[in-house]
Amino acid sequence: MSQNDHGYYIKDSIIGGQAAGKGFFSNRDLTSGEPIVTIQRPLMASLESERLKDTCANCYIWTEGSSIGSRLYVKKGITVQMCAGCKRFRYCSKACQKEAWNRGHKHECKNLKPVADRELPKAVLGCMEILVRRKHGLIDDQMWQLLRHLDSHIDDFKANGNFGGIELMARGTSQFSATQDTFNEDFVAQMYARILSNSMTLVTPSFEPLGILIDALLCHLNHSCNPNTYIVMDGPQTQLRALRDIKKDEELFISYIDPTMPLTRRQSELQQRWFFECKCSKCQLGLSSQEDEWAIKPDTLTTHYRKLADEEIKRNQDDYTGAPTDEQRAAALQAKVFHLYEEVQQQPDPAEAIRTIEVAIAFCTKSNLWLAHRQPLPALRDDLIVNMLAVGNYEGAWFECAKRHRHVILKLYPEIHHPIRVVQTWQMAMLAQYLASAGTEVALGADMALIAAMLINTINVTSKMSHGSESAFAKSVQQKFSEVESELLGKFGSKDAMNAAIQRQVKLLSEMGK
């Protein structure tokens, strides 16, 4: 058992009666929102191909892609310049370029030059970085041993038929990194497989995905669909924080996946990517957790939807056995909606995406089966908001935000500082502010500036818990709060008058989300 004074220790873990390798445990009582581990920079982080074009490869500032002013933690006018050597990585400043150069880029830049116009997957680039840095003495023995002890799941990759692809990628990785003299092909294939099965998603402070990261310490965190901690990022700084109060010696869990998905989706994603059957406290509830709750009993489906479900079952016969049951019908309708949801993820045109989302949402509501918090309905609504903002339908996006605020957020993210709850509420606040500045009359009697102020006031408290008061995100919220407060105080004359006016908007906000 390795002990330390950071709030955690690592030891063997048993989850739902099955061995789960090593895991993190708390070495004292922890309070909700408390930081547990802070890593200044993970061992390796690698950007998606698309993000290489607009994101600093050192501090991971994403310069583009803002959803209506909610990314105020990004300095205005910031741009990235391409490395003149490799023509692949971009940096937001000379200082960032220098830091990356000294961290190891100087040993790979010239090798990447001949393949400048070739797209290389993030895992290949990440694996190259690790091999090059170790070859040149830039990863110490202790970190290297931790990394080497991570499970590569090679046998699982062999069993699922993906090992051939791994060998191919590993060959390219060896060649492009010019490390064949130091590591043999088997070793590189194992390292590549370790990256695939142990990496986490690199995200912005507002949870937009940027790429992957590997950290040999954080990789020891096991998964639960009912996690008691979460990871938040602030550029390269990666922090593990408590989602709830945690007792000494409890295991610390993060969620590797979206834990709001129904049981079968969660299980199959965990099995496919991490090769285990989840027996966490939520999975042990089977179909009786809120993620698998339907609005009506499947045996009360209308004839129309029963017929549609039977057609789906017939079309996908291999997935079902015996005569259709009511539960199978509900599962078939769910599979159909997930299919539409997956179509939306591949759709680059926002107007087309909106059309598909509206079909899927109408299917959920007209079948009467879906509760507002049952997936993929909330995920479809999130995508609807993003795509409506992309086409400039700010009012439409507002009403979807109001519905999410009223029906979904409290249910899926009950903790006041749940980072997704904080970020979604912040997006909504910034949208309200935009509508106020545009003078849009959203609803009779609605004062969008006051609604924005009310939401910003809440987030000003909760973002300090979710992200930490020193984070760029919480600081940008604090700054916005001060601006809004002084503006409104000027208008209302006193805090009491301002708060009374805000209170009158609370009911209206709820009504807008009906």
Ligand SMILES: C[S@@+](CC[C@H](N)C(=O)[O-])C[C@H]1O[C@@H](n2cnc3c(N)ncnc32)[C@H](O)[C@@H]1O
């Ligand atoms: C990132 S590693 C976590 C650390 C791992 N336990 C170890 O000892 O290296 C991911 C692997 O841990 C195991 N694991 C994580 N969460 C689990 C869970 N809830 N139940 C069973 N195994 C789990 C699986 O083998 C998974 O592929």
